[in-house]
Amino acid sequence: MHGTPKVLGTTSQILHNNWKLYFENVRDTYHATLLHTFFTTFRISRLTSEGGVDIAEEFGDDTTTQILSLFPNFVLQQIQNCIALRLVLPRGPDKTELQWTYIGFEDDDADMTALRLGQANLVGPAGYVSMEGGAVGNFIQRAIHGSEEDCSVLEMGDFGHISEHNRTTEASVRSFWRAYRPLMGF
């Protein structure tokens, strides 16, 4: 237990795509540096002033970024010191609401809160890193209308759904479908 969480604020993002496309995006472990070009362009550093980004080691596990997705529609995100809960709510076949709740902890001092609020610029609907996530699902949604008889095969990293020590795998996406299909009777 790290302390008592406290809410720093909430927001909601309307995505014009099926909810499962968002969940595939979250579980796709190799897309981050391809889609979110902010990571590679700026190496998470500022352009107009000296210095980089402030990161406080919080949990003692040497992990600074972790996107934990819980079937079927919950995501817990730690990007540096920015912690957020994301709830994925289907609003129709091609509309999804993504509800964000940003948290800190009761024993955060003013500096820690300032750090979390500054790093919150990275995520959310206007996030340096994550704003593309609002649009990319819709790109796919639009593209698949023309190929409804086709299918895609997720075989990067073989066919398994086991833990792996690299990110060039679709194991996590396959795991989602493996849980989804029997529930839906497919």
Added chain:
Amino acid sequence: MDLEAVPRRLELEQLYTDYAHCLDADELERWPDFFTEDCFYRITSAENYEAGLPLGLIYATSRNMLNDRVSALREANIYEPQRYRHLVSSIKIVRDVAEGPEPLDLVANFLVVRTMQDGAMTIFGAGRYVDRVKRDTGSWKFASKIVVLDSRQIDTLLAIPI
């Protein structure tokens, strides 16, 4: 309104007019110039604002952070071509000079219509600016601007500032 307040009123209206045209004309590189060097800028929802929750969708504590935002939009982030049309109205001086020297506190209403490349238009946001302005090298600048959106929902993404 006494006579001295009239030119100040015109100057402040000009500030909001120039600000809106800067964003709508995609002259984002000029956008940070509307702020003081140690400015505060935040976009949030009425829900967060009224509950006293500090989160910002965009959260900047200096003009340099606004420059960073523009750099990222130009160089890094991927989003579909789009344009805003700001309608700013009902500018109200909450705390006037008569009550003390600068800064002045103002609120103003805004409506932002977003038009996408394919022509689709939506009311992207409506709300109020909660602002603090002061004179800086001869002209009025925003020392603080809190963009309070009436809705908690953002359609797709928020790239261009409001």
